Amino acid sequence: MATEPLLRLSAIAKRYGAVTALDGVDLVIYPGEVVGLVGDNGAGKSTLVKIVAGTLQQDRGEIYFDGADRYWASPHDALEAGIETLYQDGGLAPHLTISGNLFLGREIYKEGLLGRLGLVDNHAMRTKAMAELGRIGITNVSHDVAVATLSGGQRQAVAIGRAVAWARKLILLDEPTNHLGVKEVDEVLSLIRQVKGSGVSVIFISHTLPHVMEVTDRVVSLRLGRVVRDSPTRDLTLDEVVKDITGVVSVRK
Amino acid sequence: MSRQQATQAQQAGADAVETSNEGPEIKRRTGRVWTRTYRQELLLLGIILLLVVVFGLLNSNFLSAANLSNTAQDATETAMLAIAETYVIITAGIDLSVGAVLGLSGVVSAMVMGALTASLGGIGAFAAGCAAALAVGVLVGLANGLMIVRVRITPFIATLATLGIATGMTMVLTNGVDVQGVPQVAATLGNSVFAAVFTLPIVVTILAAVIGGIYLHKSRFGRWTYALGSNAAAARGAGIPTQKHLISIYLLSGMISSIAGLLDLMRLGTGSPLEGVNSELNAIAAVVIGGASLFGGVGTMVGSMLGAIILSMVLGGLIIGGVQPNWQTVVTGLLIAGAVAFQQVGRKASV
Numbered sequence: 258m259a260t261e262p263l264l265r266l267s268a269i270a271k272r273y274g275a276v277t278a279l280d281g282v283d284l285v286i287y288p289g290e291v292v293g294l295v296g297d298n299g300a301g302k303s304t305l306v307k308i309v310a311g312t313l314q315q316d317r318g319e320i321y322f323d324g325a326d327r328y329w330a331s332p333h334d335a336l337e338a339g340i341e342t343l344y345q346d347g348g349l350a351p352h353l354t355i356s357g358n359l360f361l362g363r364e365i366y367k368e369g370l371l372g373r374l375g376l377v378d379n380h381a382m383r384t385k386a387m388a389e390l391g392r393i394g395i396t397n398v399s400h401d402v403a404v405a406t407l408s409g410g411q412r413q414a415v416a417i418g419r420a421v422a423w424a425r426k427l428i429l430l431d432e433p434t435n436h437l438g439v440k441e442v443d444e445v446l447s448l449i450r451q452v453k454g455s456g457v458s459v460i461f462i463s464h465t466l467p468h469v470m471e472v473t474d475r476v477v478s479l480r481l482g483r484v485v486r487d488s489p490t491r492d493l494t495l496d497e498v499v500k501d502i503t504g505v506v507s508v509r510k
Numbered sequence: 511m512s513r514q515q516a517t518q519a520q521q522a523g524a525d526a527v528e529t530s531n532e533g534p535e536i537k538r539r540t541g542r543v544w545t546r547t548y549r550q551e552l553l554l555l556g557i558i559l560l561l562v563v564v565f566g567l568l569n570s571n572f573l574s575a576a577n578l579s580n581t582a583q584d585a586t587e588t589a590m591l592a593i594a595e596t597y598v599i600i601t602a603g604i605d606l607s608v609g610a611v612l613g614l615s616g617v618v619s620a621m622v623m624g625a626l627t628a629s630l631g632g633i634g635a636f637a638a639g640c641a642a643a644l645a646v647g648v649l650v651g652l653a654n655g656l657m658i659v660r661v662r663i664t665p666f667i668a669t670l671a672t673l674g675i676a677t678g679m680t681m682v683l684t685n686g687v688d689v690q691g692v693p694q695v696a697a698t699l700g701n702s703v704f705a706a707v708f709t710l711p712i713v714v715t716i717l718a719a720v721i722g723g724i725y726l727h728k729s730r731f732g733r734w735t736y737a738l739g740s741n742a743a744a745a746r747g748a749g750i751p752t753q754k755h756l757i758s759i760y761l762l763s764g765m766i767s768s769i770a771g772l773l774d775l776m777r778l779g780t781g782s783p784l785e786g787v788n789s790e791l792n793a794i795a796a797v798v799i800g801g802a803s804l805f806g807g808v809g810t811m812v813g814s815m816l817g818a819i820i821l822s823m824v825l826g827g828l829i830i831g832g833v834q835p836n837w838q839t840v841v842t843g844l845l846i847a848g849a850v851a852f853q854q855v856g857r858k859a860s861v
Contacts, residue, residue: 348747
């Protein structure tokens with residue numbers, strides 16, 4: 258691709274005490290590209306995502322985003338830059354409502370004096386939250402209840418909905434299809450295509466390789482904190498990806 | 511959301527309002543939801559009514575204006591500290607130092623007032639004393655917040671330490687003797703009664719509860735408080751400055767506690783080193799009876815205030831009933847255990 262990359266990671270390294278999680282990772286993401294990040298448990302996928310999301314800070318290496326050398330001191334910085342993240346546990350506050358979660362950290366103030374005093378406009382947030390979720394096809398949720406009372410699939414839908422609704426440049430999806438039924442997985446995958454169509458890039462982490470093969474433009478395989486392959490999805494077979502991940506030559510089923 | 515997306519969302523929002531009437535999927539708020547949402551508060555109101563009836567039957571003086579005013583007056587200290595404790599407990603924290611801050615701010619304030627009355631006059635000294643009380647609250651609250659956030663000491667231990675320090679300082683400063691020399695203006699303000707039942711402490715407490723309640727339930731500050739207690743990682747992931755927010759919560763707790771100390775000082779007209787001893791127990795009891803969860807994310811200001819009223823009525827009832835005052839703390843402890851046990855049973859039933 259001739260365009261400038263949206264995100265370029267250069268020699269990213271991260272250690273937890275004696276354990277090396279990432280050992281010099283280079284990665285490039287172009288605008289509107291869906292990239293699958295695969296690897297075994299402990300390969301460093303989640304650590305890498307957390308560094309791009311600003312939740313963790315790298316020990317060494319640089320992040321170039323949107324044409325500039327950047328450093329995220331906190332998730333707030335990454336959010337400001339237009340990066341949304343779906344964390345593996347969903348990252349929702351179970352006691353808040355759907356709109357409370359959707360607008361968490363981005364509350365709409367009431368108009369006038371009350372707003373300037375810090376009071377929020379719950380009605381406006383509720384209306385917009387439902388509209389935003391409806392726009393991406395999530396309708397069968399009641400808006401007044403705490404997220405804790407929703408089913409796992411509904412909760413995941415809300416979490417993905419939040420990421421999609423706010424993302425301007427890049428969405429990081431850490432295992433978005435876990436614990437979902439077949440129909441819900443299809444909805445998530447079609448949502449990813451929809452996002453791609455709007456020019457937003459996606460980093461898609463999953464253990465379920467067929468989902469990765471189905472929706473990505475490119476697959477990056479991590480093993481023991483290093484990139485072992487970075488190829489267009491159309492040039493890859495499922496077996497090759499499995500080999501990358503496990504590091505064994507003879508493929509187990 | 512970009513501005514363009516926001517406009518789209520707004521338009522789509524307008525559509526949703528029109529169409530949601532026919533959409534059976536989107537459940538609407540109903541009467542049943544209302545009673546379920548406010549179940550805890552309704553239960554507490556029922557308990558209060560029951561207590562009123564029982565105590566009213568047992569002692570005809572109970573429903574007199576004088577006794578109602580006394581009960582409300584007794585409830586103010588617990589209620590003020592419970593306002594602070596509600597915010598803290600919703601973040602899944604605890605502030606054990608509220609009573610000690612109340613006591614220390616009272617005596618420090620009294621000492622400042624006494625020392626400055628000669629040079630500044632009554633009103634000037636009173637104002638300086640108020641500032642000194644607030645300074646104590648800010649100092650201890652900030653110390654709690656910094657220990658918890660920066661040094662990562664658990665709230666229980668951090669505030670236990672400041673409980674010890676503040677209680678000890680109160681004794682060091684006073685030698686256990688009441689501080690005299692508080693200007694008359696303080697006691698006059700603190701004890702004037704209007705509309706038969708309202709005293710300054712009662713009015714200040716009601717105001718604090720209303721403002722504290724509105725901010726807890728309707729402001730961004732309150733929303734972040736719930737988010738922090740509900741899932742701290744999610745709150746941070748959503749870009750909330752969680753560390754700063756937590757420090758603000760403990761700072762607020764210290765300040766409210768010091769205002770409660772001032773109110774006690776104005777009521778008594780002296781700085782008593784015994785004020786605030788064991789008061790954290792009452793505050794925590796009120797909040798837990800009010801339905802807040804010590805695991806965070808759950809609690810309401812109305813619940814905590816009803817909890818404070820119930821606790822004060824029960825403790826007052828013991829006195830009217832001639833029970834030795836030493837039993838009060840025992841009963842408070844039992845109420846905490848009972849309320850938490852009640853929550854646990856409810857939790858299991860609902861899971």
